[in-house]
Amino acid sequence: MRLVVDTNVVAYHLLGTPRFAAEAAAFLEDAEEILAPALWEAELANVIWMAVRAGVLPAQEAPAKLAFATRLGVQSVPIRSLWHGALVRSLQSSVAVYDTLFIELADRERLTLATFDRKLIQAFPALAKRPREI
Amino acid sequence: MKDTATLTIRNVPMRIVRGLKSLAKRRGRSMEQEVRDLLEEHVAERSSVLRQIEASWDRQSRRPSAAEIDSWIAAGRE
Numbered sequence: 001m002r003l004v005v006d007t008n009v010v011a012y013h014l015l016g017t018p019r020f021a022a023e024a025a026a027f028l029e030d031a032e033e034i035l036a037p038a039l040w041e042a043e044l045a046n047v048i049w050m051a052v053r054a055g056v057l058p059a060q061e062a063p064a065k066l067a068f069a070t071r072l073g074v075q076s077v078p079i080r081s082l083w084h085g086a087l088v089r090s091l092q093s094s095v096a097v098y099d100t101l102f103i104e105l106a107d108r109e110r111l112t113l114a115t116f117d118r119k120l121i122q123a124f125p126a127l128a129k130r131p132r133e134i
Numbered sequence: 135m136k137d138t139a140t141l142t143i144r145n146v147p148m149r150i151v152r153g154l155k156s157l158a159k160r161r162g163r164s165m166e167q168e169v170r171d172l173l174e175e176h177v178a179e180r181s182s183v184l185r186q187i188e189a190s191w192d193r194q195s196r197r198p199s200a201a202e203i204d205s206w207i208a209a210g211r212e
Contacts, residue, residue, distance in 0.1 A: 007207055008200075008203065008204065008207060011203050011206075011207065012200060012203060013184070013187060014187055015191070015194065015197060015198050015203060016187075016188070016191035016194065016197040017197060017198060017199060017200050017203060018197055018199070019200070020200055021188075021197075025184050025188070028180060028184060029180065029181055029184060043207050046206060046207065046209060047203055047206045047207055050206035050209055051194075051198065051206065054198070054202070054206075055195055056194050056195055056196060056197075056198050057193075057194050057195075058193065058195075061190070061193050061194070064190065065187075065190070068183055068186060068187045068190070071179060071180075071183045072180055072183055072184075073179065073180055116200065117204075
């Protein structure tokens with residue numbers, strides 16, 4: 001199955017978030033091809049940095065987490081190819097462009113976005129779903 | 135249902151074909167076996183990474199909540 005993934009799905013598994021990591025793992029294992037706007041790379045790196053700052057992760061472990069994420073094979077789609085559509089969606093809704101980039105990619109590719117973001121699922125129910133509901 | 139299939143891959147660059155032949159020769163295997171193994175390794179890679187990630191949780195002081203991670207994603211947007 002070809003799907004779009006939100007940063008939170010990768011991040012919850014990468015750091016073992018209780019109650020969500022197993023669901024994220026099952027999704028990531030089943031998906032054959034995973035895409036995301038290139039923004040996910042900056043967001044995930046920021047999560048790893050914040051995890052170090054919060055004392056969750058030793059600094060020496062941070063590069064390994066990034067290496068794991070790289071090896072998941074998520075295909076990064078350039079933001080420039082999505083930003084016009086994402087901006088239009090944000091103007092028509094109360095959802096930030098950071099989030100509508102993911103929605104725009106899913107819609108453009110006729111795919112579903114896997115996300116744990118309840119607000120995003122509520123705003124775009126036809127395109128965004130929880131991993132276990134896909 | 136058969137559990138194998140035959141793939142025909144067109145327009146493979148000659149440098150890749152030469153590299154595959156050389157790799158197969160070094161390992162004493164056929165090029166076809168080499169391609170099968172490479173494809174299998176690539177597809178199986180994600181499962182292996184997921185298990186390695188799960189093993190890495192033990193090297194954390196704790197497993198952060200969803201709310202914490204959401205705030206860390208949002209922190210880059212402020």
